[in-house]
Amino acid sequence: MKRILLLGAGRSASVLIDYLLSNASQHNWQIAIGDVSVHHLETKLRPYPQTRAFAFDVQNQDQRIEEIAQVEVVISMLPALFHPLVAETCLALGKHLITASYVPPQIKAMEPEVKAKGLTFLMECGLDPGIDHMSAMKIIHHIKGQGGTVTSFKSFTGGLMAPESDTNPWHYKFTWNPRNVILAGQGTARYMENGAYKYIPYQQLFRRTQTFQVDGFGAFDGYANRDSLSYRDPYGLHKIPTMLRGTLRRPGYCQAWQVLVQLGLTDDSYPLEDSVNMTYRQLVESFLPVSADSLSLRERVAHYVGLAPDAQELQLVEWTGLFDEVPIGVENATPAQALEKLLVQRWNLSPGDKDMIVMLHQFEYELNGEQKKLTSSLVVLGDDEVQTAMAKTVGLPVGIATKLLLEGKLTSTGVVVPLQADLYEPILTELEQHGVTFTEKEE
Amino acid sequence: MKRILLLGAGRSASVLIDYLLSNASQHNWQIAIGDVSVHHLETKLRPYPQTRAFAFDVQNQDQRIEEIAQVEVVISMLPALFHPLVAETCLALGKHLITASYVPPQIKAMEPEVKAKGLTFLMECGLDPGIDHMSAMKIIHHIKGQGGTVTSFKSFTGGLMAPESDTNPWHYKFTWNPRNVILAGQGTARYMENGAYKYIPYQQLFRRTQTFQVDGFGAFDGYANRDSLSYRDPYGLHKIPTMLRGTLRRPGYCQAWQVLVQLGLTDDSYPLEDSVNMTYRQLVESFLPVSADSLSLRERVAHYVGLAPDAQELQLVEWTGLFDEVPIGVENATPAQALEKLLVQRWNLSPGDKDMIVMLHQFEYELNGEQKKLTSSLVVLGDDEVQTAMAKTVGLPVGIATKLLLEGKLTSTGVVVPLQADLYEPILTELEQHGVTFTEKEE
Numbered sequence: 001m002k003r004i005l006l007l008g009a010g011r012s013a014s015v016l017i018d019y020l021l022s023n024a025s026q027h028n029w030q031i032a033i034g035d036v037s038v039h040h041l042e043t044k045l046r047p048y049p050q051t052r053a054f055a056f057d058v059q060n061q062d063q064r065i066e067e068i069a070q071v072e073v074v075i076s077m078l079p080a081l082f083h084p085l086v087a088e089t090c091l092a093l094g095k096h097l098i099t100a101s102y103v104p105p106q107i108k109a110m111e112p113e114v115k116a117k118g119l120t121f122l123m124e125c126g127l128d129p130g131i132d133h134m135s136a137m138k139i140i141h142h143i144k145g146q147g148g149t150v151t152s153f154k155s156f157t158g159g160l161m162a163p164e165s166d167t168n169p170w171h172y173k174f175t176w177n178p179r180n181v182i183l184a185g186q187g188t189a190r191y192m193e194n195g196a197y198k199y200i201p202y203q204q205l206f207r208r209t210q211t212f213q214v215d216g217f218g219a220f221d222g223y224a225n226r227d228s229l230s231y232r233d234p235y236g237l238h239k240i241p242t243m244l245r246g247t248l249r250r251p252g253y254c255q256a257w258q259v260l261v262q263l264g265l266t267d268d269s270y271p272l273e274d275s276v277n278m279t280y281r282q283l284v285e286s287f288l289p290v291s292a293d294s295l296s297l298r299e300r301v302a303h304y305v306g307l308a309p310d311a312q313e314l315q316l317v318e319w320t321g322l323f324d325e326v327p328i329g330v331e332n333a334t335p336a337q338a339l340e341k342l343l344v345q346r347w348n349l350s351p352g353d354k355d356m357i358v359m360l361h362q363f364e365y366e367l368n369g370e371q372k373k374l375t376s377s378l379v380v381l382g383d384d385e386v387q388t389a390m391a392k393t394v395g396l397p398v399g400i401a402t403k404l405l406l407e408g409k410l411t412s413t414g415v416v417v418p419l420q421a422d423l424y425e426p427i428l429t430e431l432e433q434h435g436v437t438f439t440e441k442e443e
Numbered sequence: 444m445k446r447i448l449l450l451g452a453g454r455s456a457s458v459l460i461d462y463l464l465s466n467a468s469q470h471n472w473q474i475a476i477g478d479v480s481v482h483h484l485e486t487k488l489r490p491y492p493q494t495r496a497f498a499f500d501v502q503n504q505d506q507r508i509e510e511i512a513q514v515e516v517v518i519s520m521l522p523a524l525f526h527p528l529v530a531e532t533c534l535a536l537g538k539h540l541i542t543a544s545y546v547p548p549q550i551k552a553m554e555p556e557v558k559a560k561g562l563t564f565l566m567e568c569g570l571d572p573g574i575d576h577m578s579a580m581k582i583i584h585h586i587k588g589q590g591g592t593v594t595s596f597k598s599f600t601g602g603l604m605a606p607e608s609d610t611n612p613w614h615y616k617f618t619w620n621p622r623n624v625i626l627a628g629q630g631t632a633r634y635m636e637n638g639a640y641k642y643i644p645y646q647q648l649f650r651r652t653q654t655f656q657v658d659g660f661g662a663f664d665g666y667a668n669r670d671s672l673s674y675r676d677p678y679g680l681h682k683i684p685t686m687l688r689g690t691l692r693r694p695g696y697c698q699a700w701q702v703l704v705q706l707g708l709t710d711d712s713y714p715l716e717d718s719v720n721m722t723y724r725q726l727v728e729s730f731l732p733v734s735a736d737s738l739s740l741r742e743r744v745a746h747y748v749g750l751a752p753d754a755q756e757l758q759l760v761e762w763t764g765l766f767d768e769v770p771i772g773v774e775n776a777t778p779a780q781a782l783e784k785l786l787v788q789r790w791n792l793s794p795g796d797k798d799m800i801v802m803l804h805q806f807e808y809e810l811n812g813e814q815k816k817l818t819s820s821l822v823v824l825g826d827d828e829v830q831t832a833m834a835k836t837v838g839l840p841v842g843i844a845t846k847l848l849l850e851g852k853l854t855s856t857g858v859v860v861p862l863q864a865d866l867y868e869p870i871l872t873e874l875e876q877h878g879v880t881f882t883e884k885e886e
Contacts, residue, residue, distance in 0.1 A: 188713055197716045197729050199778075201707035203646040208732060229716065264644035270631055273640045273672065286640050289651060306749065335642075 001028045002406045005067055007056060007086060008077030009035040012100075014386050016077065016395030017041070021048050023403060034067060058082045064089050071095060073405055075398060083107060087121060094119060098401055100126025100394050103415055115414035122410070124417045125401050127357060127393035128157040131378070131431070132245075133417060134397070134424035135438055136361055139376060140235060141421060143365050148372070151241055152364035156212065156222040158248025159390050162354035162381045163217070169316050171250030173347045175355045175382075175390045182266055182340045184247065191228035195241040200224055206258035211251065212360055214377050215439070220358060221254045222246040234419055248358050256316035260339065262305045263287040265322070268336035275333040279325045283338060297323050320346055355382040357389040359438075373443035380436055393436060400430045444471045445849045448510055450499060450529060451520030452478040455543075455619075457829050459520065459838030460484070464491050466846060477510060501525045507532050514538060516848055518841060526550060530564060537562060541844055543569025543837050550858055558857035565853065567860045568844050570800060570836035571600040574821070574874070575688075576860060577840070577867035578881055579804055582819060583678060584864060586808050591815070594684055595807035599655065599665040601691025602833050605797035605824045606660070612759050614693030616790045618798045618825075618833045625783045626711055627690065634671035638684040643667055649701035654694065655803055657820050658882070663801060664697050665689040677862055691801050699759035703782065705748045706730040708765070711779035718776040722768045726781060740766050763789055798825040800832040802881075816886035823879055836879060843873045 004020065006013070020031050021044070031048070033041060034056025041053040057063060058078055068074055068089050073096040076086045083099055084106035090097045091110055094117055103123045114121050124130055132155055143150055159175050160166075174181060189200040200208050209221040228245040232238055249257075260266055264287045272278060272286075281297065288300055295303070298318060302309040317323075321342050328338045349355070359378040364371065382388040401418070404410040404426055411422075418424050431437075447463065449456070463474050464487070474491070476484060477499025484496040500506060501521055511517055511532050516539040519529045526542055527549035533540040534553055537560055546566045557564050567573055575598055586593055602618045603609075617624060632643040643651050652664040671688040675681055692700075703709055707730045715721060715729075724740065731743055738746070741761060745752040760766075764785050771781045792798070802821040807814065825831040844861070847853040847869055854865070861867050874880075 188707065188710055190713070190716075193733050196725065196733075197721075198733075199707055199710075199715075199729050201646075201710060201730075203644075204705070204707070262647070264631065264642055264647070267631055267642075267644060270633070272642075273633075278640075282639065286642050287644075290636050290639075290641075 001030055001050075002073075003030045003071040004032070004073055004075065004402060004406075005071040006031065006033045006075045006077065007035070007058065008079075009033050009038055009041060009053070010077065011386075011388070012391050012394045013077040014388075014395070015391040016075070016399050017044070018387075019396060019399035020402070021045075021051065023399070024048055024050055027403065027406065029406070032067065032071065058085060061089075065093065068095055069093050073098065073402060075099070075402055076101075077395075077398070080104070083123075090121070091117070091119070096405055097121045098125060098398055098405065099123050100130055100398050102129055103417065107415055111415045118413050120405060120410060120413055121415045122401055122405070122418070122423075123415060125397050125427075126395075127390070127397075128359070130397050130418065131393055131436070132157055132359060132361075133419055134428055135359070135376060135378065136235065137419050138421075138424055138428060139361065139363060139374065139440075140237070143363065143367070143374075144236075146367060148365045148367035150237055150363060150365045151371075152362070153235075153237060153240060153242065154210075154222075154244045154246070154362040155360070156220070156246045156248045157357070157359045158220060158222075160220075160248065160250060160356045160358060162356040162389075165350075165353040165355070166250070167350075168346070169319050170253050170256065170347070172253055173349050173353065173355070174344065175349065175388055178340050178344050178347075179336075182336050182343070183268055185223060185226070186266070186268075187226050189224035189226055189228075191224055191244040192232075192240065193242050193244065197229075203261055206254040206261060209254045210246075212248070212362075214358060214360065214379065217356075217358065217379055219251050220248040220360070221251050222248050222360075223254055234417065242364070248360070252312060252316060256313040259301070259305050259307070259313050259317050263301070265335050265339050268334045271332035271334055272328070272338065275328045275338060276331050277327055279327050280322050280338070280342060281325050283328065283335065284322050349385040351385060353382075353385045355385075355388045355390055356380065357393050375441045375443070376438045377441075378436065378438045392434065396431055396434055396436065397427050400427045444473055444493075445516075446473045446514040447475070447516055447518065447845060447849075448514040449474065449476045449518045449520065450478070450501065451522075452476050452481055452484055452496070453520065454829075454831070455834050455837045456520045457831075457838070458834040459518070459842050460487070461830075462839060462842035463845070464488075464494065466842070467491055467493055470846065470849065472849070475510065475514065501528060504532075508536065511538055512536050516541065516845060518542070518845055519544075520838075520841070523547070526566075533564070534560070534562070539848055540564045541568060541841055541848065542566050543573055543841050545572055546858055546860065554858045561856050563848060563853060563856055564858045565844055565848070565861070565866075566858060568840050568870075569838075570602075570833070570840075571802070573840050573861065574836055574879070575600055575802060575804075576862055577871055578802070578819060578821065579678065580862045581864075581867055581871060582804065582806060582817065582883075583680070586806065586810070586817075587679075589810055591808045591810035593680055593806060593808045594814075595805070596678075596680060596683060596685065597653075597665075597687045597689070597805040598803070599663070599689045599691045600800070600802045601663060601665075603663075603691065603693060603799045603801060605799040605832075608793075608796040608798070609693070610793075611789065612762050613696050613699065613790070615696055616792050616796065616798070617787065618792065618831055621783050621787050621790075622779075625709055625779050625786070628666065628669070629709070629711075630669050632667035632669055632671075634667055634687040635675075635683065636685050636687065640672075646704055649697040649704060652697045653689075655691070655805075657801060657803065657822065660799075660801065660822055662694050663691040663803070664694050665691050665803075666697055677860065685807070691803070695755060695759060699756040702744070702748050702750070702756050702760050706744070708778050708782045711777045714775040714777055715771070715781065718771045718781060719774050720770055722770050723765050723781070723785060724768050726771065726778065727765050792828040794828060796825075796828045798828075798831045798833055799823070800836050818884045818886070819881045820884075821879065821881045835877065839874055839877055839879065840870050843870045 038053035080101040380389040481496035523544040823832040
């Protein structure tokens with residue numbers, strides 16, 4: 001019998017839990033699931049005798065030690081900021097750890113000790129980071145194996161809505177932490193293009209998009225992620241002239257979001273005065289110069305950001321309710337918090353809504369003196385608002401990796417990211433059985 | 444005999460030192476001056492037997508205690524970040540303190556103890572903050588004394604060049620910490636206009652200017668300072684509908700600076716890759732999208748920021764050397780640090796250069812049912828690149844306040860800012876004798 005502890009049973013863990021349950025009896029797993037609230041799991045777990053759900057407080061050290069001490073492997077789907085705490089206890093008690101989040105510096109620093117104890121801390125094993133690494137490395141290794149040289153690699157991922165549930169003019173609903181969506185791109189994006197370093201400050205980011213087509217699903221706009229440069233070394237692409245990672249949105253979104261950025265609505269650095277009583281319309285006014293003319297608010301916003309009043313961008317902005325005389329109603333709200341409150345009401349999933357994950361890799365490489373292009377794309381659709389494509393693509397790789405680890409097939413020790421064939425091969429193969437399938441196209 | 448300790452003898456302390464020396468024998472002062480380096484003071488101090496200059500390290504606690512213990516009052520002209528350290532020792536040893544910098548939270552927190560010990564920590568007693576407070580409060584008290592109500596107060600200050608030394612197309616040279624000039628305005632400006640809160644994000648700040656005329660000196664552009672709202676209470680203008688503090692530049696400066704902001708050149712948040720070898724031209728390129736056309740760099744910058752290639756803004760940008768193939772030559776430089784290195788070479792004072800301080804207050808008030816306007820302006824010219832207008836206007840109020848304190852005429856205790864008549868009256872009166880004179884104009 002092998003014992004698994006899953007910490008975090010929120011929205012993005014639903015498919016992972018199903019995967020673990022469906023494998024439990026065959027592999028003789030005992031599964032414990034801890035989260036702040038686990039009531040929603042009662043019905044689901046009832047048919048599985050070797051399972052247990054319990055209220056868990058990650059900050060409670062005694063409980064953390066008690067629960068982690070009982071198992072072979074810990075899976076953490078908690079918010080990323082708690083992973084160092086969980087990792088510390090895993091290290092102290094000699095337990096393996098699997099997460100779908102980026103390796104934070106505190107865990108990176110544990111590497112020598114993790115290795116010395118023969119443990120595996122597998123990180124970045126979800127969707128992005130996760131499937132992006134695995135699918136890219138498979139192609140990069142293949143090109144290199146043929147004797148080719150990758151000269152350009154652009155990779156974009158988006159968590160969007162399936163066409164049938166794409167029912168608002170932004171073509172977007174929240175399937176991910178709303179706050180992260182509001183603050184996305186803050187800082188400066190860094191990448192390489194044609195051998196030169198490129199930097200995009202936040203206020204230019206959403207106007208510097210590229211458009212991509214995905215067969216059967218139409219057009220997508222991509223904006224650059226914060227740091228594409230740091231992936232050159234782990235991917236073995238030390239001297240690659242072009243390297244860019246980014247995020248996909250449907251056309252229209254980035255252009256309208258740029259208006260919000262230009263106004264200052266995504267600013268999270270200061271609290272608004274009297275934000276309880278201030279209306280959204282007053283909030284928009286607060287970013288505009290005082291005007292003596294009789295133009296409408298929409299016209300003045302248009303003028304301020306250099307658009308025509310009937311521009312589609314302004315239609316999207318108006319649709320959010322930002323021009324309405326509705327109080328923000330939150331004390332000491334930052335502009336970003338005020339905006340989040342509004343968008344959470346507008347971009348919520350309705351029952352039955354299906355989301356969609358789109359991932360796109362574009363490679364250019366030289367092989368035997370020839371310039372070649374290769375595109376690899378993935379589209380995953382959600383079943384409904386619980387079994388989302390997001391939950392599938394984040395949870396399944398974690399579940400599969402857990403199985404490999406418990407079967408003794410994941411032998412790398414230390415802080416591991418799934419960049420090697422012995423990891424990505426079995427995970428990508430099993431993902432295909434679950435409908436997570438890339439389509440490759442050579443040009 | 445009274446003993447004064449002056450900490451910090453840099454550029455902005457020159458006039459203060461002269462003031463203290465010229466008053467020393469009459470008032471029987473003993474003056475000690477400490478700074479990292481004091482060689483430049485040897486000749487100046489030689490004629491004054493009751494003076495002493497010495498190498499001082501503010502981080503050296505033993506030295507700090509030893510020197511502060513010997514005097515009645517400490518003047519700190521050190522960089523503002525050291526003031527809490529100096530204040531701590533003053534408080535422990537029961538000594539008065541005078542500075543020209545903003546009250547930091549750490550010193551604000553000392554208020555009850557300072558008061559309990561009967562000490563005076565007089566802060567914000569230079570130019571801005573300092574003369575701005577005093578001259579504004581004098582007018583505000585006058586209007587209130589007549590029974591009037593201030594409905595609008597806009598106040599702008601600039602450290603610029605006298606017309607005869609205004610020899611570059613930016614009409615600007617450094618008379619102040621260059622780094623502060625490069626980073627000026629970062630964050631979000633907040634003010635009130637017509638009863639509504641107004642917020643200007645950094646990327647819009649330098650296009651949101653207002654133009655002012657000063658008799659005999661022509662036009663100035665003003666941009667908003669970071670926080671005008673926090674001055675309402677100290678000024679006794681709790682419910683004022685319009686309140687704005689800002690900074691003056693000559694026309695052309697803000698428009699061209701906006702181009703640098705839009706590109707990302709004032710960003711201080713990340714180090715550039717390979718900044719030793721990167722040229723300024725490559726740095727500008729790094730902020731632009733890759734282009735297939737054959738436009739010049741200037742044309743592409745123009746297009747990117749929405750200007751015509753022959754726009755004056757681009758002439759100013761090109762004048763800085765940003766389009767030159769000259770290496771930045773600094774390791775791990777941020778864009779802001781790279782820009783600072785370039786501008787320090789372009790905006791340096793030449794021998795004989797005269798600077799200019801301009802301060803402008805615009806009041807609107809109601810008196811006996813009438814709407815009135817009052818403008819108060821100050822222009823101070825420097826004598827040369829040492830006896831600058833900046834050094835006069837920062838140093839003289841500090842010197843005069845020191846004299847008042849030692850004469851027992853400054854009796855407020857606690858952490859004090861010069862907002863009361865018993866402080867600003869004698870200081871403004873003596874400033875007039877030194878040519879620091881406001882001109883008032885009623886409309």
